[in-house]
Amino acid sequence: MPTNNDRRKLLKQLGTATLTTALAGIPASMVKGDNTRKHERPYQLSGNINHSVCAWTYGFLSLSELCDVAGELGLKAIDLVAPKDFPLLKEKGIHCSMCYTAGEISLVNGWNDPANHEKLIAEFTEAIPLVAAAGYTNLICFSGNRRGMDDETGLQNCVAGLKKIMPLAEKHGVIIQMELFNSRVDHKDYMADKTSWGVALCKRLGSPNFKLLYDIYHMQINEGDIIRTIRDNHEWIGHYHTAGVPGRHEIDESQELYYPAIMKAIKDTGFKGYVAQEFIPSGNTPPDKIEALKKAIQICDV
Secondary structure (H helix, E strand, O other), rough: EEEEEEEEHHHHEEEOOOOOOOOOOEHHOOOOHHHHOOOOOOOOOOOOEEEEOOOOOOOOOOHHHHHHHHHHHHOOOOEEEEEHHHHHHHHHHHEEEOOOOOOOOOOOOOOHHOOOOOOOOHHHHHHHHHHOOOOEEEEEEEEOOOOOOHHHHHHHHHHHHHOOOOHHHHOOEEEEEEOOOOOOOOOOOOOOOOOHHHHHHHHHHHOOEEEEEEEEHHHHHOOOOHHHHHHHHHEEEEEEEOOOOOOOOOOOOOOOHHHHHHHHHHHHHOOOOOOOOOOOOOOOOHOOOHHHHHHHHHHHHH
C-alpha cells in the first residue's frame, strides 16, 4: 500500500476536475493540454469489446479510487469483487463483471474434492441470489488442486458438486464460471489447467449457466495456440482475463503475445461478455501504472 506521501504525490499528479472524491483523476499525460477540452477522454473506445480490470492488480488504490479511475478510462466494470462491496460499485455506477462468493473461496480447495462440497454449496447458495439481486451475472469458481487425483475423477467430482447449485444459478440467471489456470508456473497442481478439461466439464454439466473463464496468460503458459483454441471453444467461454507472458506484466510490446490479434479473434466469435485486464503493472509510480492500464485498453479495443 502507498504511504500518505505517495498518495499525496498521486493526487498531485492525477488531475482533472471531473472527480471530486479521494482520487482527483487520471495522470496529466492522459489529459489534453487544451484547457477547454481537458475533461474529455483523450481517446474513444470502439464499443466492440467490453473492458474491465481486476481489482486486486490495482490494490495500491482503494476500490473507490479504482472506480473513479475506471470511469475516467471508459471502463464499464471491475472484476473480482465480493458482495460486501456491491453497494460501493452501485454508488459509483460501475458494473461487477466477475463476482466472488460471500465466503472465503479457495483456489486450491475446490469442486474436485467432495470434502469441500458442503462448504462450497453453502457459499454459492448464499452468493447466487446476492449477485442476481445486484444486477450482476458472473460468479467465479475453481477446480482446486489435484493432490494425486486423476483428471477423470476430478471431472466426476466437480459435476456431482456443481449440479447441486446449477438449478439455483439457472433460476437467478447467474453464470458460474470456472477459471483455467496454468499449473506450470503460478498454480502448481491446479486441476483445471487445460481448455479440453474445462470444456469436458461444461459438456457434462449441460447447463447454459456454466462457462469457462479463459485466462489468456495462464493458457499461453500451459497450452499456447491461443487464437485457435478461442475459435474452436468460444461457445464454452464466458469471460476473458489478460496479462503479458512471461511475467504477468503489461500486455504491450515487451511480451510474447500479440493482443490485437487475440482481441480480434474474440470479437469475431460474437463474444458479448467482458475482457478484464489482470496484468500486474510494473511502473514505479501510481500514474505510470494507470497509464499502463490506459494503454492496455487501447491495445485491446479492436
